[in-house]
Amino acid sequence: xxxxxxxxxxxxxxxxxxxxxxxxxxxxxxxxxxxxxxxxxxxxxxxxxxxxxxxxxxxxxxxxxxxxxxxxxxxxxxxxxxxxxxxxxxxxxxxxxxxxxxxxxxxxxxxxxxxxxxxxxxxxxxxxxxxxxxxxxxxxxxxxxxxxxxxxxxxxxxxxxxxxxxxxxxxxxxxxxxxxx
Numbered sequence: 819x820x821x822x823x824x825x826x827x828x829x830x831x832x833x834x835x836x837x838x839x840x841x842x843x844x845x846x847x848x849x850x851x852x853x854x855x856x857x858x859x860x861x862x863x864x865x866x867x868x869x870x871x872x873x874x875x876x877x878x879x880x881x882x883x884x885x886x887x888x889x890x891x892x893x894x895x896x897x898x899x900x901x902x903x904x905x906x907x908x909x910x911x912x913x914x915x916x917x918x919x920x921x922x923x924x925x926x927x928x929x930x931x932x933x934x935x936x937x938x939x940x941x942x943x944x945x946x947x948x949x950x951x952x953x954x955x956x957x958x959x960x961x962x963x964x965x966x967x968x969x970x971x972x973x974x975x976x977x978x979x980x981x982x983x984x985x986x987x988x989x990x991x992x993x994x995x996x997x998x999x
Contacts, residue, residue: 827913834898834914835921843892848915848922850890854899855915857889858908868908878903928958931977936969936985951977 834851838844858864864885868878882903886896902908923929931951933939939947944963951959955978966974970986 824913824917826907827910828917830898830902830907830910830914831917831921834894835918837894839925841894844922844925847892847895848918850892850895851898851915851918854886854890854895855912857885858911865909868903875904923960926958928960929955929978931959931961931975932964933961933973933975934964934966934969935973936965936967936971938965939963939973947973947975951975 834847835844838847864881867873867881879900882899883896886899890896890899898914899908899911902911902914929951931948933944933947935943944961948959948961951961959977968987970990972985972987972989974985974988975982
């Protein structure tokens with residue numbers, strides 16, 4: 819079901835993305851869609867209300883319509899959310915937002931990277947890593963960082979579906995494997 823859900827989510831994302839490109843506001847729509855998906859993920863009460871079969875569709879619609887002007891004022895995003903609700907697919911909203919984000923990144927020539935290091939990176943190190951990743955991918959890199967002391971040293975970068983592991987922990991593990999074989 820997850821693969822099917824992803825495929826369906828991409829279709830919805832592709833439809834609203836095409837509208838956004840035509841109207842020239844695809845980035846705004848993407849931000850609003852991401853905000854709505856974030857609210858969905860962070861609010862168990864909202865999820866339970868909109869997915870609960872005890873509530874009538876009209877009641878669910880009123881709840882969603884009450885929230886959207888503040889979170890997603892664009893008519894296109896509101897229409898998409900209501901369509902997902904009516905078709906009982908509101909739970910795929912975060913997947914639609916992720917697929918939409920990927921389409922925006924592709925259109926704008928950028929890629930997202932997650933860099934994990936043993937210690938917090940200083941600004942110069944972040945800039946150096948970003949520059950190296952941009953050179954490797956040929957795209958602008960939007961980078962987030964995290965810390966994992968188990969790495970001992972070095973960094974692990976997750977970018978465009980590829981893991982670049984330059985950590986001391988992985989090198990020690992590889993050395994151990996070679997010595998034991």
